[in-house]
Amino acid sequence: MVEKLDKEYVLQTYTRNYVNFKKGINATLFDENEKDYIDFTSGIGVVSVGHGNKKVANKIFEQVSNISHISNLYAIEPQAKLGQKIAQLSGMDVATFFANSGAEANEGAIKIARKYGETKFDSKKYKVITLEHSFHGRTITTVKATGQESMHSANFAPYPEGFSFNNKIDDIYNSIDSETVAVMIELVQGEGGVQPLDKEAVQKLAKYLKEKDILLIIDEVQTGAFRTGEFLASNLYEIQPDIITMAKGLGGGVPIGAVITTHKDILTAGDHGSTFGGNYLCTSAALEVLDILDEEKNSGTLDETIIYFQDKLNEIYQNNRDLFTHSVGLGLMRGLRVKDAQTLASIISEGFNEGVLVLKAGKNTLRMLPPLTISKKEIDEGFKRLENALSKIK
Numbered sequence: 292m293v294e295k296l297d298k299e300y301v302l303q304t305y306t307r308n309y310v311n312f313k314k315g316i317n318a319t320l321f322d323e324n325e326k327d328y329i330d331f332t333s334g335i336g337v338v339s340v341g342h343g344n345k346k347v348a349n350k351i352f353e354q355v356s357n358i359s360h361i362s363n364l365y366a367i368e369p370q371a372k373l374g375q376k377i378a379q380l381s382g383m384d385v386a387t388f389f390a391n392s393g394a395e396a397n398e399g400a401i402k403i404a405r406k407y408g409e410t411k412f413d414s415k416k417y418k419v420i421t422l423e424h425s426f427h428g429r430t431i432t433t434v435k436a437t438g439q440e441s442m443h444s445a446n447f448a449p450y451p452e453g454f455s456f457n458n459k460i461d462d463i464y465n466s467i468d469s470e471t472v473a474v475m476i477e478l479v480q481g482e483g484g485v486q487p488l489d490k491e492a493v494q495k496l497a498k499y500l501k502e503k504d505i506l507l508i509i510d511e512v513q514t515g516a517f518r519t520g521e522f523l524a525s526n527l528y529e530i531q532p533d534i535i536t537m538a539k540g541l542g543g544g545v546p547i548g549a550v551i552t553t554h555k556d557i558l559t560a561g562d563h564g565s566t567f568g569g570n571y572l573c574t575s576a577a578l579e580v581l582d583i584l585d586e587e588k589n590s591g592t593l594d595e596t597i598i599y600f601q602d603k604l605n606e607i608y609q610n611n612r613d614l615f616t617h618s619v620g621l622g623l624m625r626g627l628r629v630k631d632a633q634t635l636a637s638i639i640s641e642g643f644n645e646g647v648l649v650l651k652a653g654k655n656t657l658r659m660l661p662p663l664t665i666s667k668k669e670i671d672e673g674f675k676r677l678e679n680a681l682s683k684i685k
């Protein structure tokens with residue numbers, strides 16, 4: 292039924308699996324036949340506090356029963372409080388613009404950088420350098436910022452000017468010219484293969500850019516909201532970027548994007564805006580999500596979960612070195628490099644049959660982004676099912 296409707300009425304831009312999920316409890320999903328699945332994907336890093344989270348549901352119900360949306364023509368209390376919470380948790384002197392998605396947050400970051408480059412110097416600076424295997428979004432600009440040639444299809448050309456990407460951090464220095472305004476990177480490349488960047492190399496780059504008055508934009512759309520174990524991966528890397536973008540896990544399933552910057556005076560009234568961005572619904576949900584995750588972190592539960600997950604992952608990695616070549620990632624953003632793409636596809640589909648949901652990243656990385664609230668029992672069960680799947684494909 293859902294397959295027929297989907298194929299007839301929804302534009303077919305995704306390769307979909309036609310399971311019909313009906314219910315979710317934390318990291319466990321149930322389909323229409325009541326088969327259960329352990330979710331190691333959290334909707335690609337979104338459902339950070341688990342499926343069906345009652346605290347978030349109650350908060351949303353309470354909020355939308357009263358006001359869900361007024362528009363940004365008026366002050367919005369939960370928006371202001373969320374901005375304050377983000378500043379507190381980041382430990383930085385920042386203010387936030389609220390958008391609706393990761394790509395939109397990155398668009399906002401690029402606009403701040405472009406205006407900085409237009410207004411702060413004698414001659415215009417507008418170029419943005421990114422890294423190969425990065426992923427920054429699907430809008431015309433963010434897809435061009437994405438460092439994957441295969442995503443710059445001629446079908447959507449022409450793209451905006453001023454974007455180039457380098458193979459590795461050390462190459463960025465030579466690519467900088469007098470028109471470079473910003474460098475935009477992910478600290479753990481998510482879609483590109485769960486690849487963390489080297490901490491010292493990032494710190495060296497951050498210092499160099501600061502000296503040259505070139506902005507550092509950190510795309511934390513996937514790494515933000517405690518995914519790597521700290522509120523921001525920037526906290527883990529001990530850097531103070533000029534601009535940070537967030538989305539995914541921030542809303543726990545409610546669409547929200549955030550452009551967080553220390554340069555509070557660059558955008559002024561009329562420069563940027565969004566109808567839905569930061570409305571009562573999404574910001575009250577995100578406030579609740581951050582309260583829950585902050586508590587998980589402070590109580591030590593999140594760190595315990597990360598260690599437990601990592602240990603189980605390591606077991607499966609060591610037991611299956613004939614299939615896996617590397618174990619990669621940070622926090623609850625983990626990956627296992629699979630010997631080839633065909634084997635990876637079989638693991639994902641056999642895992643699905645066994646009742647565990649896992650993701651692909653890059654060409655050959657098995658990616659796991661479980662809810663940050665996943666229980667030990669769910670971790671045990673998920674890896675047991677994954678092990679069963681592996682034994683079937685051998």
Ligand SMILES: Cc1ncc(COP(=O)(O)O)c(C=O)c1O
Nearest residue numbers: 392393394426427428481512513
């Ligand atoms: C690092 C990063 N940036 C940007 C995006 C785009 O986010 P969205 O799909 O919400 O536009 C993604 C999505 O996967 C991402 O992982």
